[in-house]
Amino acid sequence: MSKASLMGRYGPSSATGRLLCYAMATILVLCGIIALVLYLVYRPSKPHFSVLGAAVYQLSNASSASPATAVTTSMQFTIALRNPNERASIHYDRLSAYISYRDQAITPPVPLPPLFQEKDSNLAVSPVLGGEAVPVSTEVAAGLMTDEAYGVVGMRLVMLGRLRYKSGPFRSEWYGMYVRCDMLVGLKKGVSGQVPLLGGTPDCDADI
The missing domain is CATH 1.20.5 (Single alpha-helices involved in coiled-coils or other helix-helix interfaces)
Structure with a gap:
């Protein structure tokens, strides 16, 4: 070479x-x-959610053509949001909430305003859900009537949206949020206003 x-x-x-x-x-x-x-x-920890209080202003069945009925509901829940992160604040966006009973929605999704939560802080929101008739199966309508007569109604509060974390100059991507709060409400037919949450303050499961 x-x-x-x-x-x-x-x-x-x-x-x-x-x-x-x-x-x-x-x-x-x-x-x-x-x-x-x-x-x-x-690395941020996901926020914690819990239900602090409930009020029921209307819960009634309006029969329609078989095989379905319509449920008209007006409820208000106080939801506590806990940000456990000492270095990151949280932005919540595209939020909505609704109530389900036996895996069927009994209120339409209600949009909620965007929220900002400081580091290591607590925040509470009290949305009013319902107001419109929602078609449900006859089994759900009958179950609601039976549970009201007994005085205990099992419900699920669902909150949807997205969030992202901010720590100093760093911002995370947006993450989808799906929160489920299962609770037992002490409710009898004809009662309106604040109702007890049976079994204490329910914690929620949050998928982020």
Whole structure:
């Protein structure tokens, strides 16, 4: 092999290329380490949700053509949101809520305003849900009447939306949020206003 060929293969341009590759690899490794450290330091915990109180202003069945009936409901729930993160605040957006009974919605989804929650703080919202007739199966309508007569109605409050975390200059992507709050409400037919939550303050399951 000629001297010129050796110089072309192992000359300055080849050495410079190898140095650039080593430098790029080193930068990528350092960026990965920095990203991992930031994630471990600022990794946010998902918020906690619980129901503090309930009020029922209307819950009635309006029979219609078989096989379905319509339920008209007006309820208000006080929901506590707990942000356990000491370094990250939370933005909530595209929120809505509704009530279900035996896995069927008995109120239409109600949009809620965006929320901002500071670090390590508590927040409470009290949406009024319902107001419109919602078609349900005859089994759901009959079950509501039976539970009202007994004085205990099992309900589920569902909250949907999205959230993201902010920690200093860092902002996370938007995450979908699905919150389920199962509760037993002490309710008898004809009663209007505040009703007891049986079994204490129910905690909610949150999928983020």
